[in-house]
Amino acid sequence: MRKLKNIELNRKDIDEFKKSEKTKLTIILDDIRSLNNIGSVFRTSDAFLIEKIYLCGITACPPHKDIHKTALGSTESVDWEYHEDISDLLLKLKKNKFFIWSVEQADKSKKLTSFSLDKNLKHALIFGNEVKGVSEDAINLSDEVIEIPQFGTKHSLNVSVCSGILIWEFFKRLS
Numbered sequence: 155m156r157k158l159k160n161i162e163l164n165r166k167d168i169d170e171f172k173k174s175e176k177t178k179l180t181i182i183l184d185d186i187r188s189l190n191n192i193g194s195v196f197r198t199s200d201a202f203l204i205e206k207i208y209l210c211g212i213t214a215c216p217p218h219k220d221i222h223k224t225a226l227g228s229t230e231s232v233d234w235e236y237h238e239d240i241s242d243l244l245l246k247l248k249k250n251k252f253f254i255w256s257v258e259q260a261d262k263s264k265k266l267t268s269f270s271l272d273k274n275l276k277h278a279l280i281f282g283n284e285v286k287g288v289s290e291d292a293i294n295l296s297d298e299v300i301e302i303p304q305f306g307t308k309h310s311l312n313v314s315v316c317s318g319i320l321i322w323e324f325f326k327r328l329s
Contacts, residue, residue, distance in 0.1 A: 171203070178277060179277050182280040183281055184280060185212050185283040186212075186213045188313070189221045190314070193220070194317070195207065196232055197224060198314075206232070206233040206234060207235075208235055208243055211239075213236075215234070250276070254278050254296045255280065255298050255299070257281050257282075257317075258293060262299065263298075263299040264300045265303050266302045266320070279300075280296065281316065302319055
């Protein structure tokens with residue numbers, strides 16, 4: 155067995171990526187403080203052909219060197235847009251028939267291990283602030299809340315890790 159060289163991976167260039175059929179999944183980052191987390195979400199979104207990323211609130215926008223450090227150019231391939239107010243964005247997405255998921259620990263959340271989704275719908279996942287999580291306003295505008303079951307002593311996962319797990323799970327189910 156040998157490690158493959160980058161040239162052997164047959165990855166898309168940016169034009170091919172832009173023309174590719176996308177996963178029916180949109181990512182919403184609300185009040186994300188860490189530019190490295192933002193860049194990581196871009197990179198994961200590129201890997202799984204995510205339609206778009208919405209950056210809301212205090213979430214920084216490209217170009218920025220600290221986003222680029224982890225995004226590695228994926229801010230050029232993945233479509234993104236900034237919205238100051240997440241509630242306005244969610245109302246717009248709902249009008250466009252998106253199914254909105256908040257990623258949060260809540261009393262009536264669906265566990266990642268036992269949820270179902272409609273493959274015919276467009277889906278949006280909201281990831282909230284690293285300390286405060288997804289806002290109550292965003293949760294109240296969501297169709298469902300989903301959470302990753304955890305079994306250790308910590309109460310949460312890093313937002314980039316959490317987004318990677320959920321993007322992969324939605325990609326598998328929607329593909």
